[in-house]
Amino acid sequence: xxxxxxxxxxxxxxxxxxxxxxxxxxxxxxxxxxxxxxxxxxxxxxxxxxxxxxxxxxxxxxxxxxxxxxxxxxxxxxxxxxxxxxxxxxxxxxxxxxxxxxxxxxxxxxxxxxxxxxxxxxxxxxxxxxxxxxxxxxxxxxxxxxxxxxxxxxxxxxxxxxxxxxxxxxxxxxxxxxxxxxxxxxxxxxxxxxxxxxxxxxxxxxxxxxxxxxxxxxxxxxxxxxxxxxxxxxxxxxxxxxxxxxxxxxxxxxxxxxxxxxxxxxxxxxxxxxxxxxxxxxxxxxxxxxxxxxxxxxxxxxxxxxxxxxxxxxxxxxxxxxxxxxxxxxxxxxxxxxxxxxxxxxxxxxxxxxxxxxxxxxxxxxxxxxxxxxxxxxxxxxxxxxxxxxxxxxxxxxxxxxxxxxxxxxxxxxxxxxxxxxxxxxxxxxxxxxxxxxxxxxxxxxxxxxxxxxxxxxxxxxxxxxxxxxxxxxxxxxxxxxx
Amino acid sequence: xxxxxxxxxxxxxxxxxxxxxxxxxxxxxxxxxxxxxxxxxxxxxxxxxxxxxxxxxxxxxxxxxxxxxxxxxxxxxxxxxxxxxxxxxxxxxxxx
Numbered sequence: 001x002x003x004x005x006x007x008x009x010x011x012x013x014x015x016x017x018x019x020x021x022x023x024x025x026x027x028x029x030x031x032x033x034x035x036x037x038x039x040x041x042x043x044x045x046x047x048x049x050x051x052x053x054x055x056x057x058x059x060x061x062x063x064x065x066x067x068x069x070x071x072x073x074x075x076x077x078x079x080x081x082x083x084x085x086x087x088x089x090x091x092x093x094x095x096x097x098x099x100x101x102x103x104x105x106x107x108x109x110x111x112x113x114x115x116x117x118x119x120x121x122x123x124x125x126x127x128x129x130x131x132x133x134x135x136x137x138x139x140x141x142x143x144x145x146x147x148x149x150x151x152x153x154x155x156x157x158x159x160x161x162x163x164x165x166x167x168x169x170x171x172x173x174x175x176x177x178x179x180x181x182x183x184x185x186x187x188x189x190x191x192x193x194x195x196x197x198x199x200x201x202x203x204x205x206x207x208x209x210x211x212x213x214x215x216x217x218x219x220x221x222x223x224x225x226x227x228x229x230x231x232x233x234x235x236x237x238x239x240x241x242x243x244x245x246x247x248x249x250x251x252x253x254x255x256x257x258x259x260x261x262x263x264x265x266x267x268x269x270x271x272x273x274x275x276x277x278x279x280x281x282x283x284x285x286x287x288x289x290x291x292x293x294x295x296x297x298x299x300x301x302x303x304x305x306x307x308x309x310x311x312x313x314x315x316x317x318x319x320x321x322x323x324x325x326x327x328x329x330x331x332x333x334x335x336x337x338x339x340x341x342x343x344x345x346x347x348x349x350x351x352x353x354x355x356x357x358x359x360x361x362x363x364x365x366x367x368x369x370x371x372x373x374x375x376x377x378x379x380x381x382x383x384x385x386x387x388x389x390x391x392x393x394x395x396x397x398x399x400x401x402x403x404x405x406x407x408x409x410x411x412x413x414x415x416x417x418x419x420x421x422x423x424x425x426x427x428x429x430x431x432x433x434x435x436x437x438x439x440x441x442x443x444x445x446x447x448x449x450x451x452x453x454x455x456x457x458x459x460x461x462x463x464x465x466x467x468x469x470x471x472x473x474x475x476x477x478x479x480x481x482x483x
Numbered sequence: 484x485x486x487x488x489x490x491x492x493x494x495x496x497x498x499x500x501x502x503x504x505x506x507x508x509x510x511x512x513x514x515x516x517x518x519x520x521x522x523x524x525x526x527x528x529x530x531x532x533x534x535x536x537x538x539x540x541x542x543x544x545x546x547x548x549x550x551x552x553x554x555x556x557x558x559x560x561x562x563x564x565x566x567x568x569x570x571x572x573x574x575x576x577x578x579x
Binding site for chain 2: 100104242307314344346351354425436437438439
């Protein structure tokens with residue numbers, strides 16, 4: 001049987017479309033791989049083999065009856081468990097939604113299925129995507145396939161680990177302040193956070209609505225590009241999804257050409273104190289590599305970078321506290337028993353249903369939005385957010401892309417996770433600023449730190465220039481970066 | 484640095500409909516005070532004349548005709564308790 005988990009997406013699709021392999025074969029081998037290997041990694045929280053196989057049969061039928069082009073024919077995909085899948089439990093990693101079976105699918109899932117992809121299961125995440133280790137999930141943490149004593153990162157740790165372990169060729173995650181890029185860096189996979197508004201959020205369990213974006217994971221840039229091409233584009237059901245046309249994303253014939261004459265910004269604030277020497281060394285090697293093929297490195301400053309975490313941890317919790325007010329025990333999921341008044345039903349449902357990190361962020365958000373503090377915290381953070389956005393705008397007048405580390409350190413051991421929430425928040429230092437600015441960012445494997453742990457490089461492009469990110473990423477792969 | 488007192492935390496819990504035990508309060512007092520203390524550095528940024536950024540890309544206001552889209556039965560189907568297609572809630576008004 002073909003090793004569906006290891007083949008590049010393009011090859012897999014080619015084989016399925018030409019009938020050398022059925023979608024059922026591919027999905028069967030993928031399911032076998034999951035049941036064999038996921039016991040230790042725990043990337044998946046729900047796998048329904050029968051449903052996946054039925055979907056695969058449907059894809060095979062569409063190929064036989066020649067029902068139009070299927071750019072992801074037979075590709076097994078894992079979907080983060082905060083993205084709604086019709087008829088397939090969607091928990092957001094929370095007790096409050098543990099029994100939710102959605103009546104409809106997210107737009108991204110509909111688009112994947114229309115393109116011939118098969119959702120094989122739902123992946124683990126921090127509760128409501130709030131965290132960076134999947135440790136706040138009701139299902140417990142996912143383990144890093146590179147070293148199972150270490151975190152796979154979060155919040156999309158399950159999707160990253162599923163791809164990293166070769167269980168599936170591609171997966172969807174969501175990124176609010178780094179939740180695709182950080183786990184991609186930790187697991188040695190490629191992860192793309194698209195421009196805010198590029199991909200529909202319809203059917204994504206809302207966390208920070210001015211920040212959330214869905215994006216793909218893959219083992220190479222081309223795999224990510226193919227999934228992105230399917231999910232990107234305007235959706236009338238998400239009023240914040242952009243009408244900006246999605247450019248053609250064909251694989252370049254000479255990927256390395258993307259690097260010649262490329263102006264690459266090197267923001268000095270991203271290489272300051274707190275950066276692990278092993279990560280710094282890998283990034284310096286990438287820099288040299290790029291220079292050697294004709295790229296120009298431009299050192300520059302994004303002066304408001306040091307305020308990004310503070311702005312993020314005001315804005316994201318504020319939006320979360322508002323979004324999570326909908327979990328009232330009446331409309332979704334879990335409902336507390338023995339509550340005889342409406343207020344006690346709210347109070348009990350929410351107090352029993354949410355975990356500690358979610359409660360912490362709701363309280364923080366409630367605080368910064370409360371009367372007397374609103375101007376000093378929330379409004380101030382939004383003004384600083386514009387400063388951060390303007391930093392990027394100015395930088396992109398001088399350079400085509402920015403190159404930074406994705407994370408300050410490689411994946412840490414699960415038993416060394418900091419117990420103080422603030423220390424964990426500070427590790428989001430390189431991913432939150434692009435989120436606040438809304439620009440697209442790609443994390444790709446750039447090499448290894450001592451001990452063999454993957455290190456991610458983050459490429460950041462101007463708004464709606466995912467095509468440039470993917471071309472540069474493919475160029476880096478072509479010159480052997482991370483390989 | 485602004486610390487959060489237990490009294491303030493209880494009030495926030497009330498606003499957010501979260502019941503906080505004494506153990507919760509003990510942890511939260513330190514954790515949230517440290518976070519709030521950290522985000523206070525935002526006040527050091529000169530934002531004179533800077534408009535708040537509400538969302539990162541300019542989007543038009545979108546309207547649509549006010550017509551029924553999804554089937555109402557599908558919209559309510561995620562509710563833990565339904566009766567005749569309607570949400571069931573505890574009594575809101577006391578009997579006179």
